[in-house]
Each structure stands twice: as structure tokens, then as C-alpha cells.
Amino acid sequence: MIFDYFKKVGFNSMVGVPCSYFNSMMNCYHKNKKLIISNNEGEAVAIAAGKKLAGGNPIVFFQNSGFGNALNPITSLIQTNKIPLLFMVSLRGDKLLRDEPQHLIMGKITKNLFTSIGIRSEILDSSKNVKMIFKKIKDDISEGKSFALIVKKGFFEKTKNLTKFVKKKIPKTYFLTKTKSVKKISRRNVINIIKKNVPTKSCIISSTGFLSRELYSLGDDPRNFYMVGAMGCSCSISLGVAMIKKNHNVICIDGDGALLMRLGSMSNISHYRPKKFLHFLINNESHESTGGQFSNAINVNFGQIASGFNYASVSVCDDIETLISSISWCIKNDGPHFIEVKVKKITDPDFPRPSETPEFNARRFTNYLSNLE
Numbered sequence: 001m002i003f004d005y006f007k008k009v010g011f012n013s014m015v016g017v018p019c020s021y022f023n024s025m026m027n028c029y030h031k032n033k034k035l036i037i038s039n040n041e042g043e044a045v046a047i048a049a050g051k052k053l054a055g056g057n058p059i060v061f062f063q064n065s066g067f068g069n070a071l072n073p074i075t076s077l078i079q080t081n082k083i084p085l086l087f088m089v090s091l092r093g094d095k096l097l098r099d100e101p102q103h104l105i106m107g108k109i110t111k112n113l114f115t116s117i118g119i120r121s122e123i124l125d126s127s128k129n130v131k132m133i134f135k136k137i138k139d140d141i142s143e144g145k146s147f148a149l150i151v152k153k154g155f156f157e158k159t160k161n162l163t164k165f166v167k168k169k170i171p172k173t174y175f176l177t178k179t180k181s182v183k184k185i186s187r188r189n190v191i192n193i194i195k196k197n198v199p200t201k202s203c204i205i206s207s208t209g210f211l212s213r214e215l216y217s218l219g220d221d222p223r224n225f226y227m228v229g230a231m232g233c234s235c236s237i238s239l240g241v242a243m244i245k246k247n248h249n250v251i252c253i254d255g256d257g258a259l260l261m262r263l264g265s266m267s268n269i270s271h272y273r274p275k276k277f278l279h280f281l282i283n284n285e286s287h288e289s290t291g292g293q294f295s296n297a298i299n300v301n302f303g304q305i306a307s308g309f310n311y312a313s314v315s316v317c318d319d320i321e322t323l324i325s326s327i328s329w330c331i332k333n334d335g336p337h338f339i340e341v342k343v344k345k346i347t348d349p350d351f352p353r354p355s356e357t358p359e360f361n362a363r364r365f366t367n368y369l370s371n372l373e
């Protein structure tokens with residue numbers, strides 16, 4: 001069966017948004033507890049990228065109607081950092097079949113879209129020699145390039161719906177602190193405190209824009225992954241890393257604009273419950289990196305949102321002492337933890353950009369992770 005073949009060649013998990021064309025494959029991975037259902041296609045790319053950085057080998061799957069949702073992390077994350085992934089994309093709107101109107105345009109352009117972003121693809125139907133195709137996949141991936149399988153209706157055997165998801169028994173979120181903003185601290189101070197107070201071997205994944213640049217300006221480190229693009233994806237990359245490096249502290253430093261962009265990603269962090277996961281939100285209530293425009297965080301209670309998603313603990317801080325004591329508590333207790341820090345906005349930032357290429361940094365991060373026991 002084709003599933004055995006995918007497993008044999010090393011694709012050990014599957015992350016994506018369901019399409020009925022893939023039900024039999026999804027069933028197989030689900031039975032092996034290796035299926036992750038993401039909330040959107042971009043989140044799938046980011047989780048898979050995190051897994052790949054940490055030594056995993058996932059397949060990203062989705063219906064071609066969701067291709068657009070994946071484009072940003074495909075181009076600005078995996079291609080920019082040379083993190084090669086295998087995509088399995090169903091071909092709705094196939095010109096040889098009569099399909100619903102909403103699929104027709106994407107059906108026509110799916111293959112060309114992959115070509116135009118520099119990803120080779122093959123259309124999979126029953127006439128194709130899968131072994132030959134896998135040789136191409138292996139070649140491209142070993143050169144740091146992604147590859148896409150565009151799957152026609154009926155390629156995978158038809159099966160009934162997936163086995164049910166078992167609801168986990170999760171204790172109520174523990175609220176560590178709920179402080180009221182009085183005098184906000186600076187982001188620089190907060191990042192410095194995070195760096196100094198998390199265990200020295202923790203890896204740190206930072207969100208796009210000034211956040212990553214400020215982390216870099218405080219001292220480059222192989223344990224850092226500066227996510228230069230893919231706004232909103234840092235917590236999903238972190239989840240992917242944490243799912244592989246289970247005994248390791250994974251620290252995500254997020255921005256409010258970024259988190260709001262892909263808020264649903266928090267549900268998978270809560271569902272998979274990485275115990276050593278700390279999700280920091282640096283909340284300046286603005287898109288500082290693009291000129292300080294307000295963000296929609298102004299009226300949002302992130303602590304309640306994290307609690308609604310069932311994080312293990314939530315802490316909302318606006319002073320240094322509370323931040324330090326929250327980190328120390330989180331390190332000693334099982335996560336995933338959410339720590340929001342309200343910070344003041346700065347008006348004239350001037351941070352250096354990482355001088356090494358994203359590809360260099362990604363490789364260095366992977367080496368760092370692979371040397372951890």
C-alpha cells in the first residue's frame with residue numbers, strides 16, 4: 001500500500017488541512033498517532049518547518065483551494081531558509097472532471113503556481129510510476145528544495161471518514177498573575193530577561209520584524225531562530241520543534257500583530273501540550289516594525305484567550321519582578337505556558353539585521369538542535 005511506501009522512504013508524519021482525497025492516508029497516519037490537523041495551510045507549513053529543523057520528516061498536505069493560505073510561509077519561510085518539504089496537494093478543479101465552480105481557477109493554475117515559485121511538481125494519478133517520482137523527490141530534498149505531489153481524484157483508495165479524535169482530559173488553566181498596566185517596560189529589557197532566565201540550552205524562536213532584530217542585537221546565538229518572514233508562524237514553528245525535541249525547553253517570542261494574524265495556531269499548541277513550551281507575547285499594541293500603526297490588540301484580553309485555548313498556565317506581566325518569577329515557575333511546571341508582557345512602544349528603533357543569511361542561521365539552528373541529547 002502506498003502509505004507503507006511513504007513510511008519506508010522516511011516520511012514519518014503528516015501535517016495539513018483535510019481533503020477527502022486523502023482520507024486513506026490520513027487514516028493510516030492517524031492510527032500511528034502521526035497526523036496533525038492544522039487550522040490553515042500556512043500553519044501546516046510552519047509546523048512542518050519546525051519539525052524539519054529539529055530532524056523530523058513531515059509531509060504537508062492540503063486541498064489546492066488552500067494554496068493561497070500557504071504561499072507566504074512557503075516563500076518567506078521554507079524557501080528563504082532552505083527548509084525542504086514534501087507537499088501533497090489535491091487537485092480540485094481538474095479540467096477532466098466536472099467540479100464545483102469555486103475550484104476551477106485554482107485547478108487550472110496549481111501546477112504553474114508551484115513552477116512559478118520554483119518548486120518542482122508531479123501530477124499523481126494511477127498511471128504514474130511512484131518509485132520514479134520518489135527518486136525526484138529525494139534528489140530535490142537533498143538539494144534543499146521542496147517538491148509537490150499534485151494528487152488527482154481516486155489516486156488514493158476511497159475509505160470512510162477518519163477514526164474519531166479522542167478528547168483529552170485537560171486541567172483548567174492556572175492563572176499565575178493578572179497585573180494591571182501601570183508603567184510599561186521596554187521590549188529590550190524583556191528580551192534580555194527572557195534570555196537570562198530561561199535554561200541556557202533553551203532554543204528561542206522569535207517573530208518577524210523588530211522582535212527578531214532586537215533579539216539578534218542583544219547577542220547572536222546558535223540557539224536562536226530569527227524568523228525573518230512568515231508573520232504569525234513563530235509559535236507553529238516552535239510547536240514543530242517541541243514535538244521532536246520533547247525534553248527540551250522551546251521558547252517562542254511572539255508579537256501581538258503576528259499572534260492575531262494566526263491566532264488559531266494556539267489550539268494545536270494546547271492540543272499537543274509540549275511540556276517545556278513557553279509562549280511569550282510581547283504586546284506593544286502595535287505594528288511597530290512597519291511604523292508603529294496600532295494593532296487590533298488594543299481591546300484584546302490575550303490571557304483569557306490563552307486560557308480559552310487551555311494552555312496549562314497564563315501569566316500577564318508588566319513589571320520585571322513578576323516576569324522573572326513567572327518564568328521561574330513555568331520552567332518548574334509542565335506547559336504549555338503563556339506569558340504576556342505589556343511593553344511600551346518605541347518611536348525610533350535602529351536595530352541591525354542579522355548579517356548572516358537566513359539559510360546559514362537555519363542550518364546552524366538545526367545543528368544546534370541535533371547536538372542536544
Ligand SMILES: Cc1ncc(C[n+]2csc(CCOP(=O)(O)OP(=O)(O)O)c2C)c(N)n1
Nearest residue numbers: 209210211231255256257258286287288289
Ligand atoms: C504576512 C505578512 N504580512 C505583513 C507583513 C509586514 N509586517 C512585518 S512586521 C509587521 C508587524 C508585526 O507586528 P507585531 O507582531 O505586533 O510586532 P512588532 O512589529 O510590534 O514588534 C508587519 C505588518 C509581513 N512581513 N508578512
